[in-house]
Amino acid sequence: QVYSGLWKDREVVIKCGIEEALKAEGSPDAAPRRDVVLFDKLTRGTSMDEFREMLLNFLKSNLGEQPSLAALVGQIIAMADVNRDGKVSLAEAKSIWALLQLNEFLLLLSLHQKEHTPKLLGHCGDLYVTEKIPHTSLYGTEVPRVLQSLLPSAVHRLVHQWLAPAWPRRAKVAIGLLEFVEEIFHGTYGTFYICETSSKNVGYNDKYDFKMVNLRKVATEATVRAFLKGRRCEQNGDCTYGGDCTAACDKLLKQCKSDMVQPSLAKVCGLLQDYVLPGAPPELREELHKQLRTCTTLSGLASQMEVHHSLVLNNLKTLLWKKISNTKYS
Structure with missing residues (x-):
């Protein structure tokens, strides 16, 4: 309740x-x-x-x-x-x-x-x-559920873009979301995963500071690993915790592996492609598109999770921050 x-x-x-x-x-x-x-x-x-x-x-x-x-x-x-x-x-x-x-x-x-x-x-x-977080969606307002099933995805995206804040404010929210991903990766009390990456689970306050609205969609690494340990599988989908915390299925052993197929950062970048690319300043758009595309291809393998992820994340934050740092939106 x-x-x-x-x-x-x-x-x-x-x-x-x-x-x-x-x-x-x-x-x-x-x-x-x-x-x-x-x-x-x-x-x-x-x-x-x-x-x-x-x-x-x-x-x-x-x-x-x-x-x-x-x-x-x-x-x-x-x-x-x-x-x-x-x-x-x-x-x-x-x-x-x-x-x-x-x-x-x-x-x-x-x-x-x-x-x-x-x-x-x-x-x-x-x-x-x-x-209370005043804006409980990345776009400020979500399309009513009744209309979601009736609207084609292209129209749905257009409505979202129409409802969304001005681009500099979206950039500020995006920086906050990236900072949150950074915080939950090897945080004070361990690592956490976003296990249902959706615009409906993230929002912002009246100052456009990002807020993780629905923490019930976040899971601890220990919880996810305990779920995957010894779990039988036929395909990757059998190794899914929550909505999208998916590990690879070892087809030979028919058991779930422990590494995520796609880390939280890659999933968040997929969300940001539809959020910060539309309306982005022309001089920024090409580089932003390139960096977000690189980010979405990141692997969840532990061997690649440290330096590579930090580099991609910091590059994205810097790119967005440089554009709004000396404006009223910062």
């Missing part, structure tokens, strides 16, 4: 009991998750040391082994202490534990220091409040 509201004179989004958005076909939903079983053990008499250990193990299973997890545990415990009495009651511990089971809430915590995610403003039970 998602509600809009006013809190302390600001527009907010209130979320309660959200189901996971990323469903992977064939996932072993029938088996009780270890963290849910652990949740049953969170009873009166659980010590703070035991609770810390539970949190650390939970974060390791979801974010992977990271040296920074101890600091995140400290932040979670501080957040759990709602009444600021220096202690965590059983009710407070159960509340924060229930929230951590929600992928979006876990990612909000993991990425809270980044400027490209909605700010978490408060929580209670399994309910939490975030700032």
Whole structure:
């Protein structure tokens, strides 16, 4: 359930009991998750040391082994202490534990220091409040669903371009989106993948600062790898987590490999081709088209993910930033 509201004179989004958005076909939903079983053990008499250990193990299973997890545990415990009495009651511990089971809430915590995610403003039970992002689509407004199926794709693109902000503002949003991809690749708490790359899941605020509107479409590397490990397949499509986090299928072994066919950066560049090329300044268009095309062909192989990806990403950001840096749009 998602509600809009006013809190302390600001527009907010209130979320309660959200189901996971990323469903992977064939996932072993029938088996009780270890963290849910652990949740049953969170009873009166659980010590703070035991609770810390539970949190650390939970974060390791979801974010992977990271040296920074101890600091995140400290932040979670501080957040759990709602009444600021220096202690965590059983009710407070159960509340924060229930929230951590929600992928979006876990990612909000993991990425809270980044400027490209909605700010978490408060929580209670399994309910939490975030700032409202005024523009919840890359194009400002999405074509109504009823019309989407009726309009040819070419007309759909034209409508999007008509609804979109002026080109310099789109360039600023695009730079923010590229920065977000940079942040989630080897971030403080590990690597994250965008697993449904769509203009409907990304947006911006009134200053045209990019915001990842739907964090439920983002997954941790540990989660995706756990899904792929030992998974049987006939084709690449059998190795897909969420909407488009696809790994290669080893046709000989009939098992999914661990590397993504297409990394988040390549998928985002595909999105940006329709977003920043139309209306781009003539002197920039050819080079921008060339760099975006190069970006969309990037491989998800681990051996190519470091220097090459950083180079492509920084070149794109620099190209766009140079064009708007000394204007009112920056």
